[in-house]
Amino acid sequence: MSVNVTFTVPTAACALGRSIGDDPGTRIEIDRIVPTGDTVIPFFWLLDGDCDAFTSSARDEPAIDRISVVDRVDEGALLSARWNHGAAGTLRGIVQTDGTLLEARANHAEWHFSVRFDGGDDAAAFRQFCRENEVPISLTRVSAAADRRSDPLSEMTAEQREAMAVAYRAGYFDEPRRVTLDELAAKFGISPRAVAGRLRRGQAKLIEATGLADDTRTNRA
Numbered sequence: 001m002s003v004n005v006t007f008t009v010p011t012a013a014c015a016l017g018r019s020i021g022d023d024p025g026t027r028i029e030i031d032r033i034v035p036t037g038d039t040v041i042p043f044f045w046l047l048d049g050d051c052d053a054f055t056s057s058a059r060d061e062p063a064i065d066r067i068s069v070v071d072r073v074d075e076g077a078l079l080s081a082r083w084n085h086g087a088a089g090t091l092r093g094i095v096q097t098d099g100t101l102l103e104a105r106a107n108h109a110e111w112h113f114s115v116r117f118d119g120g121d122d123a124a125a126f127r128q129f130c131r132e133n134e135v136p137i138s139l140t141r142v143s144a145a146a147d148r149r150s151d152p153l154s155e156m157t158a159e160q161r162e163a164m165a166v167a168y169r170a171g172y173f174d175e176p177r178r179v180t181l182d183e184l185a186a187k188f189g190i191s192p193r194a195v196a197g198r199l200r201r202g203q204a205k206l207i208e209a210t211g212l213a214d215d216t217r218t219n220r221a
Contacts, residue, residue, distance in 0.1 A: 002116055003123045004102070006141040009090055009111040013136050015061035016044070016081065019054050020108050026054070029197065030104035031078070035095045039065070040083045042091055044104075047076040047194070055079070063087035075191040088133040097126040102208070103201060113137075116208075160202035163188070167199060 011017030020026045026049030034041045046054055051069060058067045058081065066082040083092065094101055094115055099122065103114040117123040123142070130137050156164070166187060171178025185192040 001120075001144050002118055003120055004114065004116050004141070004143050005099075005123050005126070005139065006112075006114045007137045007139045009113065009135065009137050011106050011108060011110050014089060014106070014111060015063040015087070016042075016058065017106050017111060019057040019061065020049065020106065021053075021057065022108055023049060024108050025049070026108060028106040030101065033091055033095065033101055039085055040087075040091050040095055041080055042083075043070070043078065043080050045076055045078055049076065051077040051079075063089065073193060075193050088129075088135075090130070090135055090137070093126050093129040093133070093135060097122050097129060099123075099126055102205075156202050156205045160198050160205065163195060163198035164202045164206075167195075172199075 009017075011020060016028060020028065027045075027047040029045045029047065031043040031045060034043075051072065055067050055069065058064055063083055064081050064087075065084045068080055070078040070080055072078075083089070090111070090113065091101075093099075094113075097117065099115040099117050101113070102116055103112070105112050115126070117126065127137070127139075129135070163184075167173065167179070167184055170184065170187075172181075172184060181192045181196060185195045188195060
């Protein structure tokens, strides 16, 4: 049975986190991680921060071989970073123990991770990796797949639940839509891209928690 592990890591314990600095408004959201040989490449969003200052600081980190800007938007930028093969941090631990990254975000204080493992042995191997490599994780939740399906909302953040509920009541999911993404953003006082991200991640959490992705009745192959 798959296991979902939620944990936090101090921002200063990670090379990307240290590059944020002390700005309380700057945030990072990891889009995905790609294992390539002995390296790990994460794609991530830098939001509401100074992209040039961030990349300059990140390039001084020994754990990062390369960092580059993929795209720039009004609220921030999409970047990619390549870790060197000797960097034994959180992301490498997830890859080496066959974990699937469900969510990873950071502010100036801490990282929040949600990772799914195929079973308890893989989850235990990840925790052992962190202990051996002095990665200071703090567990906040460990749940089996059956537990998630009994309470789907428990896997969503408060921001995701609020975004989904407000969007539904306002008619965002109606056809035709009764409210635009820009109008929802105005309600929350954040950017349209940030609202879209909360909705997208909230929907993904519901699909995973309810087991819809594993329902063979939806297969049409």
